[in-house]
Amino acid sequence: MSIQTIIFLLLILVVLVFIAINIVLLRKFNKTNEKIDALLEKGKIKEFKDIFLSQKEKNENLEEQVKDAFLKIKKLEDICEITIRKIGIVRFNPFSDMGGNQSFIIAMLDNKNNGFLISSLFVNDGNRVYTKAVKNGKSEHALSPQEVEAIDKAINFK
Secondary structure: OOHHHHHHHHHHHHHHHHHHHHHHHHHHHHHHHHHHHHHHHHOOOOOHHHHHHHHHHHHHHHHHHHHHHHHHHHHHHHHHHOOOOEEEEEEEOOOOOOOOOOEEEEEEEOOOOOEEEEEEEEEOOEEEEEEEEEEOOEOOOOOOHHHHHHHHHHHOOO
């Protein structure tokens, strides 16, 4: 037997092995296909197209909800920039002849240190309340040491 004959026989053997593998795979494919068809007929599974379209619709709805959530978060962040976030309180006694620290000053500021002061002075004949605007941690009006302290406490509020 020549080398050419041996090579030819080996090629035929390889082709026969490939044919056998192909037959086995076709049988498995047909059995699997029959099982899928049976499940489809019984309504146990949906067609892939229906599943895909349903999932696509759910994803679109979720994307829309996420966009709405981000818009709401942005609005809340904008609101937070202008709401009172920092508070400083100083109690004091403006007169040496009256007891206790019944007078106080409250500084209320937003994130940019804008806001107002409320000063309450307790005196013999009652109570006096004053307010002053605060912009960037400063006021157009003259400030008492206690008012400056209240603003500093508010600015450093944590």
